[in-house]
Amino acid sequence: NAGVMQNPRHLVRRRGQEARLRCSPMKGHSHVYWYRQLPEEGLKFMVYLQKENIIDESGMPKERFSAEFPKEGPSILRIQQVVRGDSAAYFCASSPPINQNIQYFGAGTRLSVL
Amino acid sequence: GQQLNQSPQSMFIQEGEDVSMNCTSSSIFNTWLWYKQDPGEGPVLLIALYKAGELTSNGRLTAQFGITRKDSFLNISASIPSDVGIYFCAGQMGGTSYGKLTFGQGTILTVHP
Numbered sequence: 091n092a093g094v095m096q097n098p099r100h101l102v103r104r105r106g107q108e109a110r111l112r113c114s115p116m117k118g119h120s121h122v123y124w125y126r127q128l129p130e131e132g133l134k135f136m137v138y139l140q141k142e143n144i145i146d147e148s149g150m151p152k153e154r155f156s157a158e159f160p161k162e163g164p165s166i167l168r169i170q171q172v173v174r175g176d177s178a179a180y181f182c183a184s185s186p187p188i189n190q191n192i193q194y195f196g197a198g199t200r201l202s203v204l
Numbered sequence: 205g206q207q208l209n210q211s212p213q214s215m216f217i218q219e220g221e222d223v224s225m226n227c228t229s230s231s232i233f234n235t236w237l238w239y240k241q242d243p244g245e246g247p248v249l250l251i252a253l254y255k256a257g258e259l260t261s262n263g264r265l266t267a268q269f270g271i272t273r274k275d276s277f278l279n280i281s282a283s284i285p286s287d288v289g290i291y292f293c294a295g296q297m298g299g300t301s302y303g304k305l306t307f308g309q310g311t312i313l314t315v316h317p
Contacts, residue, residue, distance in 0.1 A: 094246075096246075121303065123303065123304075123305070125305075125307075130310075131309060131310075132208075132210075132292055132307035132308055132309050132310055133247070133292070133294075133305070133307045134307070135304045135305060135306070138303040138304060145303060146300075146301075146302075146303060146304055148304070149304070181246050181247070183305075185303075190302065190303050191234075191235040191237075191252065191254070191296055192237075192249065192252055193237075193249075193305060194249060195239075195246035195247045195248070195249075196246050197244075197245050197246045198245070198246050200244075
């Protein structure tokens with residue numbers, strides 16, 4: 091049973107470009123979460139999604155960031171017009187429908203903005 | 205936002221020693237989780253705690269959910285070199301914050317052979 095899959099593992103963008111980060115949850119999991127980690131810090135919650143619904147986006151910056159989890163396909167975290175401060179590791183987690191307390195994490199996407 | 209204070213920030217120990225780290229909060233949590241993160245990887249779940257006072261073990265790891273629901277600790281007994289990594293506590297408050305984990309700042313563990 092494959093774990094949470096994130097790609098790409100590393101992403102380099104120039105300022106002003108768009109970054110798209112993808113996450114496929116574990117099989118049977120219908121809840122997806124995105125977190126951001128700056129160097130030497132803990133993870134910070136960004137957004138919680140179920141299929142076709144955003145449940146909690148209280149941690150998402152108001153501009154340039156968006157997330158979706160379509161009926162078919164992976165969850166996407168999209169960052170428009172990236173700036174240097176967006177450089178971080180972005181982690182996706184998923185949980186089963188019967189126990190949203192337990193979140194399993196992917197290996198992350200490390201975004202570097204030049 | 206909510207804060208979890210995790211201590212110590214780092215630990216340097218000899219192989220075979222026991223380790224203890226803890227997390228405290230000013231808010232009540234319904235669930236406490238402990239994760240380990242290796243360099244370049246995502247956090248791996250070690251132990252999940254659901255009830256105040258609960259004491260749970262996973263091999264050489266033992267964690268407890270504090271009675272006040274505002275703290276938790278993790279113990280590692282007889283440490284080995286592969287225990288090296290960053291350990292994070294995480295709490296979930298429930299209610300409107302259901303699904304949202306709040307993480308501590310992490311404890312960096314170094315084990316000398």
